Structures are given as C-alpha cells and as structure tokens.
Amino acid sequence: MYSFEKNGRPQSLASLDVYNYENSSHLHLDDDIFQYEKSEQEKALVRRIDLLILPLICMVDFLQFLDKSTINYAAAFDFKEDLGLVGSQYSMIGSIFYAGYFVFQIPNNYLLQRVPLAKYIGTIVFLWGGVLTAMAFGKNFSQMMAMRFLLGMFEAGIYPSLTLLVSTFYRRTEQASRLGAFWLCNGFALCFGGLIAYGIGNMEGGIFKTWQWIMLIMGIVTCVMGVICFMFLIDNPKSPALGLNAEQSVLVEQRTRDNAVFRTTMIKKHQIIEALKEPRLWCLCFAALFLNVQNGGITIYNTQLIAAFGFNQLQSVLLSAGSGISDIIYICTSVYIVTRKEGRVLYTAMGLMGMDLIGLLLLLLIPSPKLKLIGFYLCWPYAATYVLILTCITNNVSGYTKKIFYNGMVTIFYTLGNFVGPFMMVEEQKPSYYGGMIGYLCSCFMCIVCLGFARWTMARVNVKRSQHRPDENKPVEEDQTDKEDLGFIYLL
Numbered sequence: 001m002y003s004f005e006k007n008g009r010p011q012s013l014a015s016l017d018v019y020n021y022e023n024s025s026h027l028h029l030d031d032d033i034f035q036y037e038k039s040e041q042e043k044a045l046v047r048r049i050d051l052l053i054l055p056l057i058c059m060v061d062f063l064q065f066l067d068k069s070t071i072n073y074a075a076a077f078d079f080k081e082d083l084g085l086v087g088s089q090y091s092m093i094g095s096i097f098y099a100g101y102f103v104f105q106i107p108n109n110y111l112l113q114r115v116p117l118a119k120y121i122g123t124i125v126f127l128w129g130g131v132l133t134a135m136a137f138g139k140n141f142s143q144m145m146a147m148r149f150l151l152g153m154f155e156a157g158i159y160p161s162l163t164l165l166v167s168t169f170y171r172r173t174e175q176a177s178r179l180g181a182f183w184l185c186n187g188f189a190l191c192f193g194g195l196i197a198y199g200i201g202n203m204e205g206g207i208f209k210t211w212q213w214i215m216l217i218m219g220i221v222t223c224v225m226g227v228i229c230f231m232f233l234i235d236n237p238k239s240p241a242l243g244l245n246a247e248q249s250v251l252v253e254q255r256t257r258d259n260a261v262f263r264t265t266m267i268k269k270h271q272i273i274e275a276l277k278e279p280r281l282w283c284l285c286f287a288a289l290f291l292n293v294q295n296g297g298i299t300i301y302n303t304q305l306i307a308a309f310g311f312n313q314l315q316s317v318l319l320s321a322g323s324g325i326s327d328i329i330y331i332c333t334s335v336y337i338v339t340r341k342e343g344r345v346l347y348t349a350m351g352l353m354g355m356d357l358i359g360l361l362l363l364l365l366i367p368s369p370k371l372k373l374i375g376f377y378l379c380w381p382y383a384a385t386y387v388l389i390l391t392c393i394t395n396n397v398s399g400y401t402k403k404i405f406y407n408g409m410v411t412i413f414y415t416l417g418n419f420v421g422p423f424m425m426v427e428e429q430k431p432s433y434y435g436g437m438i439g440y441l442c443s444c445f446m447c448i449v450c451l452g453f454a455r456w457t458m459a460r461v462n463v464k465r466s467q468h469r470p471d472e473n474k475p476v477e478e479d480q481t482d483k484e485d486l487g488f489i490y491l492l
C-alpha cells in the first residue's frame with residue numbers, strides 16, 4: 001500500500017488523495033517528504049493488469065491511427081488521380097472523417113455509461129475495420145466521402161473508451177505512464193505505416209492498385225483485432241481473469257478509491273451541469289482544439305510536405321516514418337518528466353507546444369530543405385501534449401458521469417480542430433503552405449495560454465483546500481465529484 005511520512009508519522013495516501021499540493025506556505029510535499037512504495041501483492045496485481053489490458057489497447061490505438069491515416073499514404077500512390085480528385089476535394093475527404101467523429105460523440109457518451117466497455121470497444125473496432133476494407137473499392141469522391149464519414153463515426157468512441165478503461169484500472173499516479181504507453185502507438189503507427197506503405201509501394205502487378213492494397217490489408221487486420229477485443233478484453237477491476245486473492249481484492253477497493261472511478265449506469269445531470277460551469281473544462285477543450293488544428297492538417301499532408309522538400313514519392317513515404325520517431329521521443333520524454341517530478345503535467349505540456357512553435361518557424365522561414373525537414377520533425381509534440389491533457393482529466397476529474405462528460409467534451413473539440421486543420425492547407429499555396437503554417441503558429445500560442453490558465457485554476461483550489469482538510473473521506477460508492485469532495489487535491 002502507498003504510504004509516506006509527515007512530521008515523523010506514517011500517513012496513508014488513500015487518506016490524502018494527493019502526491020503534490022501546489023507550492024505554498026501551508027503545505028508542500030517535496031521529493032524528500034513524499035515517499036511511497038507498493039506491496040508485493042499490489043505489484044503483482046499491476047503486472048497482471050498490464051499484461052491483460054495494455055497489449056490489447058496499444059494494438060487498438062496503433063490500428064486506429066494507422067487506419068485513419070491511410071489516405072495520407074494513398075496520396076503518394078495515385079489515389080487522387082484514380083478517384084479524379086480536384087481542388088480541395090482531398091482536404092474534404094480528410095476532414096469529413098472528423099465530421100463523423102463529431103456526430104457520434106453524444107451517442108458515444110451515452111453508450112459508454114450504458115453498455116459493457118470491453119464489448120463496446122470490440123464492436124466499434126470491427127465496424128471501422130469493415131468500413132476501411134470497403135474503402136479499397138471506392139470509385140469516386142462521393143463514395144470516399146461517405147465511407148470516411150462512417151470511419152470517423154466508428155473510430156469516435158475509441159479514445160474516450162481507452163482513456164476510461166485506464167482510469168478504471170490504475171491509480172492516479174500510474175495513469176500518465178499507461179496513457180503514454182498506448183499513445184506511443186500513434187508514433188509507432190507513423191513509423192510502421194510509412195514502412196508498410198513503402199513496402200507495398202514496391203509491389204508490382206496484382207489485381208489491385210497500391211493504395212487499394214493498403215486499405216484492404218489494414219481493414220482486414222482491424223476486423224480481426226475487433227473480434228479479439230470482444231472476446232478477451234476485460235473492463236472490470238474485479239474480473240475473474242485477474243485471479244484476485246483475498247489481499248488483492250482489498251487492494252482493488254483501495255485503488256478504486258484512489259482513482260475515483262466508481263462505475264454506475266445512472267447518468268447524473270448535476271455532474272454535467274457542474275462540469276459546464278467550470279472554466280477548467282473550457283480551457284482544456286480549447287487547448288485540445290488549438291493543438292489538433294495542426295494535427296488535422298499535417299497528418300494527412302505528411303508525405304506531401306516532405307515531397308515538397310525535394311524528395312520523390314517513395315522517399316517521402318519512407319521519410320514520413322521519421323515523424324513517428326519524433327512522436328515517440330516526445331511522448332517518452334514527457335511521460336518520464338511527469339512520472340518523476342510532481343506538479344509538472346501541464347508545465348510539460350506547455351513546454352512541448354513551445355518546441356512545436358520552433359519547428360513551425362523553421363518550416364515557415366528557413367529556405368533550406370534539410371532544415372525544413374528538421375523543422376518538420378520538431379512539429380510532432382502535439383500528440384504528447386494531448387496525452388498530458390487526458391492525464392490531467394483522468395487525474396483530476398472525479399464523478400463517473402462528470403469524467404465521461406469531460407472526456408467527451410475534450411474529444412469534441414479535438415474533433416473540431418482536426419476538421420478545421422486540413423482546410424488551412426490551401427492547394428494554391430503549395431509547396432510552402434504558408435497560410436497553414438501561420439495558422440498553426442497562432443494555434444500553438446493559444447494552446448499554451450489555455451493550458452496555463454487551466455493549471456492556475458486548479459492550483460488556486462489546492463491552496464485553499466490545503467488549509468481546510470476534512471477529517472474523513474466519504475465512501476467511494478457516493479460517486480462524489482472533485483468539487484464536492486473537499487479532500488480532493490488536484491495533481492498538476
């Protein structure tokens with residue numbers, strides 16, 4: 001069990017619900033004071049959870065990113081020409097995915113609270129795999145628009161579902177590394193997606209075009225993964241698959257209290273109203289919007305931007321794997337920082353967006369192709385930033401309905417950003433796309449402002465609560481929100 005010492009007396013982390021107060025004269029738990037360790041039983045439990053859950057959710061995340069990015073690789077292999085795309089039609093096909101993503105968010109929030117989480121994940125994975133397979137047979141702009149819309153609908157539930165799954169099984173102090181683990185798979189998808197497309201691009205002959213093979217192969221693999229998740233993924237911390245002994249059953253109760261996730265199928269309207277009144281919600285939502293404006297544009301124009309630096313089709317596809325490596329480095333670095341130094345989640349997110357600003361400036365202002373490529377690789381910290389935004393929510397929002405609502409709202413704004421992003425890449429401005437680069441610079445700056453304000457609002461509450469700690473905690477079954485629980489301290 002977690003414990004630490006204060007004034008020479010052992011204290012329970014479960015009773016404190018925090019590993020860092022904001023720096024203040026009232027109370028500050030620094031690295032020397034705050035020390036904790038898990039029992040051997042809990043370590044064994046966490047290893048078992050990791051073994052049963054992480055491989056599946058990592059693979060799902062890998063496939064969802066790769067699947068929605070297939071048109072990026074297809075664009076390097078006559079996709080536009082075969083479909084007869086002109087003007088902004090390619091951008092529209094890229095953006096319509098997020099229209100479907102947006103439309104399904106409200107139904108998704110309802111289903112997350114009403115149906116078994118693991119079965120839901122397996123179902124939507126299978127469905128979007130089927131849609132991607134069908135996309136290989138699209139003949140024109142209209143058909144591809146319709147199928148990309150459906151692909152967005154079925155992928156819409158996956159990030160909120162996986163985030164909720166992590167917050168259900170893991171302590172608050174464990175969540176950043178687990179969220180980082182499955183978001184790392186976005187980077188691996190960028191790496192392997194480029195390599196897979198490069199390999200398929202070297203295939204000759206066959207009954208399908210190169211871009212059709214990409215969609216067909218990935219769609220079938222995703223359908224198989226959906227069946228595996230439906231059959232084997234668990235969503236209950238007390239699942240028989242975990243083989244809990246008596247001590248571990250007690251630990252599960254303690255861990256549930258710590259992560260403040262008590263599953264209920266009742267939708268509590270007062271928790272939604274409370275969330276809507278919080279400035280923090282809107283700060284995190286707009287931060288997600290601003291950082292994903294760039295994501296929406298650069299992800300589907302990845303290979304085309306690199307080709308504009310002077311590389312041929314196959315070279316640009318191969319070099320696009322470097323953006324995945326950059327993504328992995330950013331996520332690993334950010335997770336390392338926040339898991340070893342308390343109070344640095346949102347500060348780290350702000351620093352990452354600062355690096356993004358530098359990369360965009362290189363793309364916009366420097367004429368050298370080699371320096372532009374370096375700038376391009378610097379422009380991928382927004383995935384790591386989004387991981388930290390989700391970590392902030394899982395750590396700092398309690399109340400089951402409120403947590404789902406927060407994740408849903410942030411996902412909606414994530415969707416809006418991704419929808420807008422491709423339209424900033426105007427075809428008439430290629431190869432520099434200077435209008436898009438300027439827009440992304442402004443978005444990065446506004447994201448930093450929003451993150452800073454969100455942190456300030458929570459830090460202010462921490463200082464007040466550190467002066468007036470309640471004598472005892474309420475039972476976790478009461479499903480209190482972080483606002484109702486006066487003993488709840490935000491992890492910044």
